[in-house]
Amino acid sequence: IAKKNRLEHFAYYHSDIEDQMQWRLNMIRQLRNDFGNNCLELWYQPQLSLTTGKVIGAEALLRWRTADGKFVSPAVFIPLAEYSGLIIEIGDWVISQACKQLKVLEENFSDLSISVNVSIPQFRQDNFVDNIINTMTQYGIKPNKLELEITENILMDEPQIIIDALTKLKAQGISIALDDFGTGFSSLSYLQKLPLNRLKVDRAFVTDINKEGQSVIAETIINLGKKMQLKVIAEGIEEIEQQERLIELGCDEVQGFYYAKPMPADEFINFLHQQS
Ligand code: C2E
Ligand code: MG
Ligand code: MG
Ligand code: MG
DSSP states (O other), X not given: OHHHXXXXXXXXXXXXXXXXXXXXXXXXXXXXXXXXXXXXXXXXXXXXXXXXOOEEEEEEEEEEEOTTSOEEOHHHHHHHHHHHSTHHHHHHHHHHHHXXXXXXXXXXXXXXXXXXXXXXXXXXXXXXXXXXXXXXXXXXXXXXXXXXXXXXXXXXXXXXXXXXXXXXXHHTTOEXXXXXXXXXXXXXXXXXXXXXXXXXXXXXGTTTTXXXXXXHHHHHHHHHHHHTTOEEEEEOOOSHHHHHHHHHTTXXXXXXXXXXXXXXXXXXXXXXXXXX
């Protein structure tokens, strides 16, 4: 009986893995298809200065709406896009879309900048840096209007290739932000090696910032950023009390549902008109 159970157990997991693999391949096929049919959208979430209270820019966030009208979370499809290599084409599209939006912003909101998230496979193309510069030139956008958000896990493999690319980009005037700081696997020593302009405090360290003893990580990250002469932006602010605490701690900038959720490009422009 024991043997039979073990076999069944094995068969169960076996088919489970197969199902998962099949599901993944289906999703990738659907993503490739929908990307080709212009079904990906780039949405924008405002970022604000805590000193002026004004909008300083936005983070661009991908949205995938499938044929049945449902959204698939980026937390689900970005890893699949990375795994399949599709992220390279999608990432190029994201950057040109952000440049297009910066061109629109120039009309009335010329001091705003846009941050885009970039993944490791994008850095493996040898012309990654030139492509970005070319796209910006093509749209007539100044490099300091664009920011690239990387995560600390980016240095897990081929750190030198990545550091070289980031150094070139930063030298061109493009801003580099370290996203989700403190949630990854890398050591603090990477922080010194990376050419950065901005540090993003992850939502995980903001949520309970007003609970007894729970603000110590946020406080440490903010102080660390300041010591390194980086701007510090906190993400995931959902309540005014969190904003108040972040002001006390000396945080520079914020982003979160309390101010605005990510929204389509035209809504973002409307939002900016309402604010001004
Ligand atoms: P991220 O870069 O850390 O982006 C912030 C995430 O937090 C976004 O989730 C945003 O909608 C969410 N968020 C912002 N404020 C709040 C808040 O107050 N409360 C809560 N609960 N959530 C908030 P989203 O849009 O689902 O994106 C998830 C992740 O997917 C991003 O995390 C990023 O790592 C990745 N991603 C999104 N777009 C792109 C892209 O164009 N390229 C790449 N490579 N990755 C992307
Ligand atoms: Mg981000
Ligand atoms: Mg983040
Ligand atoms: Mg995050």
